[in-house]
Amino acid sequence: METDVVVEVKLYRSLLVDPEVLRNAARRLLEYKNALRVKSLFIANLVFSETEIKLMKTIGIDEVWGVLDLGKRAASDPKLATELAELLQEAQSSLTSGVVELQASLRAQMHEFLVSRPPPKLSGEELIEQFLKTKAGREDAKRFEELCYEAVKYLFRNDLGQIQVQRRIEEGFQYMDLIARIIPKPNGFWSSLAQDFRCRYVVFEFKNYGDEIPQNQIYLTEKYLYPSALRPVAIVIARNGSDSGAKRAVVAALRESGKVLLVLTLNDLFELLRAKDRGDEPADLLVDQLNSLLTSMAP
Numbered sequence: 001m002e003t004d005v006v007v008e009v010k011l012y013r014s015l016l017v018d019p020e021v022l023r024n025a026a027r028r029l030l031e032y033k034n035a036l037r038v039k040s041l042f043i044a045n046l047v048f049s050e051t052e053i054k055l056m057k058t059i060g061i062d063e064v065w066g067v068l069d070l071g072k073r074a075a076s077d078p079k080l081a082t083e084l085a086e087l088l089q090e091a092q093s094s095l096t097s098g099v100v101e102l103q104a105s106l107r108a109q110m111h112e113f114l115v116s117r118p119p120p121k122l123s124g125e126e127l128i129e130q131f132l133k134t135k136a137g138r139e140d141a142k143r144f145e146e147l148c149y150e151a152v153k154y155l156f157r158n159d160l161g162q163i164q165v166q167r168r169i170e171e172g173f174q175y176m177d178l179i180a181r182i183i184p185k186p187n188g189f190w191s192s193l194a195q196d197f198r199c200r201y202v203v204f205e206f207k208n209y210g211d212e213i214p215q216n217q218i219y220l221t222e223k224y225l226y227p228s229a230l231r232p233v234a235i236v237i238a239r240n241g242s243d244s245g246a247k248r249a250v251v252a253a254l255r256e257s258g259k260v261l262l263v264l265t266l267n268d269l270f271e272l273l274r275a276k277d278r279g280d281e282p283a284d285l286l287v288d289q290l291n292s293l294l295t296s297m298a299p
Helices: 021-038 050-058 065-075 078-091 097-106 109-114 124-132 139-155 188-196 215-222 244-257 264-279 286-295
Strands: 006-008 038-044 063-065 159-171 173-180 201-207 233-238 259-262
Touching: 006 021, 021 038, 063 065, 063 139, 063 201, 109 188, 124 139, 124 264, 139 159, 139 173, 139 201, 139 264, 159 259, 173 188, 188 286, 201 215, 215 233, 215 259, 244 259, 244 286, 259 264, 259 286, 264 286
Parallel strands: 006 038, 038 063, 201 233, 233 259
Antiparallel strands: 159 173, 173 201
């Protein structure tokens, strides 16, 4: 007798997925399972240990498939097996045994995240609701920055070390800057920054402008980046993005000084928050933005 099954499939770019991301993915799957009253299957391109599978089943997931399970099921069909191998190779550039062992070690505390650790005060969707209550301009600038700070903590608290808040005043506005140390992990967006750009610290800036930010705002942010001090990267959250002059300034900063500035709109931030809620890897959008920046540079 056939049984209906609800399936959640996750394709991650890194073996070292934030346990909180996995918890959100499992929670999302459980919501569908309970609503539809069917069995549940969680599939991800990860190497799950027996302990991790047991923990997932303990919270209500009926079946868990990792890359080893997928490989076994695809082995009988050479074409399917080849397509699966190519897909996994594209998603994850390194599947060495050392990385797998490190992954298992770092995620051995999944029980804390899946069961006992209390969730953040606000989910991504709740933060979005709070953002939508703010308006562009100076009046709501402080509230906008506070929400951006909470969003950064929610999205990346397991990828970044202690976040230091710094404030400065320019053109009558008080700006909140965050400086955070990257926690070294194999694979993923943050490790790419650390390895490819010798980045140990990343700067966040928040701009609640009613219009797109102009190029002078890029120049101001660039002043706070110091490649020699392992601080060459800034992520700017600008409510309405950047204009064409600012985009040219971003490319020039990378070409001339090796400084990386990624400008996210408020809608981009919403996409990151919703991805985290779904159990997807939120930094994937940052990977796409960085790749777009690197490939847009003219020779």
